[in-house]
Amino acid sequence: MLNQSSLKKVVFAFGIMLGMTSCLSNVELADEAKAKESQAQILSYFSKLGQNPIAMEDGAYYYVTKPNVSGETAAKGDTLKVHYVLSNLLTGEVLDSSKTPLVYQYGYLNPVYAKLMAHIKDGEQAVMAIPGTSQSFVGLPAYTPLKVQVKNYIVRSQNDQIEDFIAKKKLAVTEQLANGLRYIRVSPGTGDIPAAGKVVKLKYTGRFLNGFAFDGNMARTDSFSVTIGGTSTVVGFQTGIEKMRLGERAILVFPSPIGYGEKGSGSTIPGFTPLAFEIYVAKIQ
Incomplete structure (x- = not known):
């Protein structure tokens, strides 16, 4: 396991790469067959669990596994505390996780799950699946979907x-x-x-x-x-x-x-x- 400093570097680096994906999707996902396969794998994953995920931009999907309808939604500048687990969606291999909460200001940093924070509320838990890209990581070959589990999520407004x-x-x-x-x-x-x-x-x-x-x-x-x-x-x-x-x-x-x-x-x-x-x-x- 990486130490907390290394964890943050991995999470933010991957997040930056995903931000680039939205701008360069026609380049990085040029192989449409592989992109469609990645999409099918994501939908298959949720289907096997009997879950009906909600579509996000760039082909990602999420599903709230523990709802909290009375929880507050993050606004820019709020302090977020998050426990997360990143894994290979297909094999289940854990690639990264937080031993202590990752604390950051919403709207300023770009962890891999940043887009999910706009959709879930304080106290909720969720799973997000992100389609693979042409870039590979250790334990995550090119075009392999990434699974993000967000748990123990806390929103603290000013x-x-x-x-x-x-x-x-x-x-x-x-x-x-x-x-x-x-x-x-x-x-x-x-x-x-x-x-x-x-x-x-x-x-x-x-x-x-x-x-x-x-x-x-x-x-x-x-x-x-x-x-x-x-x-x-x-x-x-x-x-x-x-x-x-x-x-x-x-x-x-x-x-x-x-x-x-x-x-x-x-x-x-x-x-x-x-x-x-x-x-x-x-x-x-």
């Missing part, structure tokens, strides 16, 4: 991740806004909420929901200035700050649409990343 974070930290949400911001007052401040145009001096720590601190000034002597009613910071941060009083401590947790969005921020914050900020209002001018 909202799911935020709720998990709050539950794990045992935080009491003071206010939740329609845009997804969770405002959590840790200790109250004094005076009025600052008016538009006021400059608020802050001490803060920005974290990913796994606890990693990517930015902050708590250990430094400087402070971070934010103008009330301004637009110099992301919406989630700005909106949360405008609810705080002098001396108040709070935690702001918000999803990427009111954070750094699909693109993220440089090499520091990936796209589609929910964030948590610990904030202290040190001064108001």
Whole structure:
């Protein structure tokens, strides 16, 4: 068996090859007789099991072996956790499998089963058969169909991740806004909420929901200035700050649409990343 790093390389390499297949199908599947044979083998496999598979693009088929009608479907940027097994459809020989869940963001990586993720829901298990190509792999001769088993499939949206974070930290949400911001007052401040145009001096720590601190000034002597009613910071941060009083401590947790969005921020914050900020209002001018 390959180690987890090697498994990922095999899975993603095969996925990339399949992506090329959709563009170069007339070249790679030029031998129509072999292509039709591969197709017949796939349909025969499901027929013997008494399963009625659903057709996908590029000649692939899938069948949900364990449905979960109430499960959520993955959206771009969701975190997916998947256990998979890749095998030769004809011989049953296992070519690759995951010992621990493969975790990745949907819509960014291209594992061999990526297209299947658009068709199944959280908690479901499924089998997908992919027609062979002219390219051969160890244990998978050219034009031999590949069988993909997906099991222990988990979809975690940003909202799911935020709720998990709050539950794990045992935080009491003071206010939740329609845009997804969770405002959590840790200790109250004094005076009025600052008016538009006021400059608020802050001490803060920005974290990913796994606890990693990517930015902050708590250990430094400087402070971070934010103008009330301004637009110099992301919406989630700005909106949360405008609810705080002098001396108040709070935690702001918000999803990427009111954070750094699909693109993220440089090499520091990936796209589609929910964030948590610990904030202290040190001064108001």
